[in-house]
Amino acid sequence: MSGDIVVSGGGSSAVATEELFVQAQQLDALHARLVDCLAQLAVIDRVVASATLRANAPASAIAAEEDMDDASLVISRAAPRAAQLRLALEQSAEAYGFVERSATRLTQELAARFGWLFGMMLPSIALSLLPAIVGVAGGVAVGLALMPEQSRKALFAGLPEWFRKNSTALSDPRTVQLVRLLVMSVDDIGGGVLHLPPDVVHALGDEGLGIFGVTSSSAIVVGVGGMTGALAETPVTVQRSGTTITTAPLTFEERAARLPRGAAQVRIDRYQQADGSNRYEVYVSGTRDFSLVPGDQPWDMTSNMNSMAGGESGSYRAVAEAMRMEGIDADSPVVFNGHSQGGLIAAQLAGSGDYNTKGVFTLGAPAAQIEIPSDVPWVAVEHTDDLVPALAGNWQGSDPVLVRREVFADRPVSTGVVFPAHQIGPYLETARLIDGSEEERLVRSGREFAEFGGQSTTVESTLYSAERADRP
Amino acid sequence: MSDVVDVSAEQVRVRAALERQLQALESLVDRFEEALMGIPHAAHSEIWRGEAHRLYVAAVESLGRDLASADMLIRSAVSHTRRAVSVMADRVG
Numbered sequence: 001m002s003g004d005i006v007v008s009g010g011g012s013s014a015v016a017t018e019e020l021f022v023q024a025q026q027l028d029a030l031h032a033r034l035v036d037c038l039a040q041l042a043v044i045d046r047v048v049a050s051a052t053l054r055a056n057a058p059a060s061a062i063a064a065e066e067d068m069d070d071a072s073l074v075i076s077r078a079a080p081r082a083a084q085l086r087l088a089l090e091q092s093a094e095a096y097g098f099v100e101r102s103a104t105r106l107t108q109e110l111a112a113r114f115g116w117l118f119g120m121m122l123p124s125i126a127l128s129l130l131p132a133i134v135g136v137a138g139g140v141a142v143g144l145a146l147m148p149e150q151s152r153k154a155l156f157a158g159l160p161e162w163f164r165k166n167s168t169a170l171s172d173p174r175t176v177q178l179v180r181l182l183v184m185s186v187d188d189i190g191g192g193v194l195h196l197p198p199d200v201v202h203a204l205g206d207e208g209l210g211i212f213g214v215t216s217s218s219a220i221v222v223g224v225g226g227m228t229g230a231l232a233e234t235p236v237t238v239q240r241s242g243t244t245i246t247t248a249p250l251t252f253e254e255r256a257a258r259l260p261r262g263a264a265q266v267r268i269d270r271y272q273q274a275d276g277s278n279r280y281e282v283y284v285s286g287t288r289d290f291s292l293v294p295g296d297q298p299w300d301m302t303s304n305m306n307s308m309a310g311g312e313s314g315s316y317r318a319v320a321e322a323m324r325m326e327g328i329d330a331d332s333p334v335v336f337n338g339h340s341q342g343g344l345i346a347a348q349l350a351g352s353g354d355y356n357t358k359g360v361f362t363l364g365a366p367a368a369q370i371e372i373p374s375d376v377p378w379v380a381v382e383h384t385d386d387l388v389p390a391l392a393g394n395w396q397g398s399d400p401v402l403v404r405r406e407v408f409a410d411r412p413v414s415t416g417v418v419f420p421a422h423q424i425g426p427y428l429e430t431a432r433l434i435d436g437s438e439e440e441r442l443v444r445s446g447r448e449f450a451e452f453g454g455q456s457t458t459v460e461s462t463l464y465s466a467e468r469a470d471r472p
Numbered sequence: 473m474s475d476v477v478d479v480s481a482e483q484v485r486v487r488a489a490l491e492r493q494l495q496a497l498e499s500l501v502d503r504f505e506e507a508l509m510g511i512p513h514a515a516h517s518e519i520w521r522g523e524a525h526r527l528y529v530a531a532v533e534s535l536g537r538d539l540a541s542a543d544m545l546i547r548s549a550v551s552h553t554r555r556a557v558s559v560m561a562d563r564v565g
Contacts, residue, residue, distance in 0.1 A: 004518065020519045023512040033507035034539075037500060041546075044496045048489040056486045058559040064493070064552035071545035078538045085531055089519070 005433050010401035010441045014093035015100050021439040027086035034079035041072045104394055108184050115185030119192020163418040171385040171413045171421050173406060180390040186217040214369050214393045218308035231302045234294055234468045236314045238321040243462045248453025252431040255361055259339050260285040264463035265299050266322045271456035279333045281453060284319055286340030296467045299341055307344050316345050318466035335359040335452050339424055340388055343367055350376060359449050363427040366392035374399060379445050381430050383407045386421040401441045405430050480564060487560035494553045501550060504543055511536045
């Protein structure tokens with residue numbers, strides 16, 4: 001199964017490798033063809049009446065009749081077996097889906113209870129460890145304060161290097177799953193700290209009504225960060241930076257390849273239709289700046305955290321402004337694409353209800369908490385060794401066609417970059433696998449997305465660059 | 473005399489029927505070949521592991537063998553029908 005894509009969602013409760021679904025489809029088609037051949041054989045068998053055959057036909061005609069009878073018997077026995085095998089495959093996918101959902105639910109429940117207990121005991125733990133905490137934290141703080149500014153900057157600049165060196169552990173699917181669970185348990189830890197009854201926390205949290213969860217936890221982080229000047233949102237300015245003539249993409253790989261990677265963070269393709277109307281495809285890039293204090297770049301951690309908190313981040317407002325500048329209104333048909341933070345923004349824009357969304361394609365986006373109407377086709381791609389999508393916790397609310405793949409299942413984890421499974425390169429590989437898949441949901445989605453720009457007379461592509469303004 | 477005419481007419485009808493049967497069987501051969509090409513390549517699949525994988529592969533391969541024998545029977549029916557048409561052609565001209 002290494003490197004295989006696993007498909008789930010899209011209105012189905014089955015979860016399995018793309019290969020399993022494809023073989024189930026092949027067996028289904030085989031069954032239909034056998035039934036058809038059987039019906040044809042029955043018709044052929046009646047062409048020459050048996051009595052006539054016995055009276056007037058040569059022995060070879062009778063032998064042909066016997067062959068047909070035997071063939072009918074074999075096919076009539078084989079056809080149900082093809083159907084049974086298909087059923088077995090589908091049931092195993094259903095069973096796997098059920099087990100996976102149950103396991104997810106169970107681990108989430110356990111993590112929530114453990115989180116509450118940990119939160120409940122946290123003050124005592126903190127109190128007992130206070131001397132050590134004060135000592136260590138104080139020492140670190142004093143050390144940092146005494147450190148020359150250049151050395152301090154070098155220390156923080158070394159963080160990506162630390163992440164890069166530890167890529168193997170951070171890209172372990174178990175680490176990713178642990179992070180997902182931790183994220184889902186933050187509200188429970190908070191409930192424990194506040195000594196709220198566990199059942200109340202449970203009822204209001206992710207496992208219950210969902211009033212408190214990843215979004216509210218992120219909002220608290222943004223609130224606390226705001227007090228220190230970190231993660232504080234600012235206005236943004238947007239500039240159009242260039243227009244070219246192109247063609248509509250036909251595949252998911254082409255879409256992934258169109259995500260902006262240069263200075264511009266947004267690309268909008270305008271599809272002119274024969275009747276004079278326009279359709280639009282919006283491409284949103286991923287995080288560009290990982291510092292907590294906002295600089296010029298709106299595609300930063302401030303936007304990440306504010307988006308996760310359900311707010312309109314700088315990058316969200318920048319894309320909305322670029323769309324307004326392009327002439328996109330509430331009625332314009334639009335498809336959103338995005339990688340990482342871009343995927344989160346794409347999903348938020350699609351879920352806002354402000355646009356006539358015709359499709360969403362996200363790659364490695366922490367968008368599991370975003371709700372998009374079920375009639376909007378959404379293909380979400382996640383690598384199981386990519387930490388970033390796990391930061392949004394478990395999927396809730398929406399049911400996209402979810403395509404998962406473990407990038408480093410059969411090769412060593414690359415330590416050349418930070419979060420190697422999150423890079424656009426491996427996501428391009430996965431998009432290519434999706435394009436080559438015969439799995440029904442992926443084929444249907446591919447067709448729907450390809451048809452969106454398929455009838456365009458001209459395609460005009462425009463890049464937009466955004467900057468933060470009025471920084472604190 | 474009339475008996476001879478009747479038998480001959482009947483044989484012409486049988487020949488025509490066998491010709492229609494041959495045509496239909498030849499068309500069926502093509503359709504069945506398409507069906508055979510749709511049998512999944514289970515042996516190289518990575519669906520399941522261990523015993524479950526072995527059983528699945530065995531079941532698909534057994535299905536393939538049965539359908540291959542059905543294919544041979546249909547082709548044999550074609551061959552026999554063709555011979556019968558030829559015999560009837562000799563009989564009735």
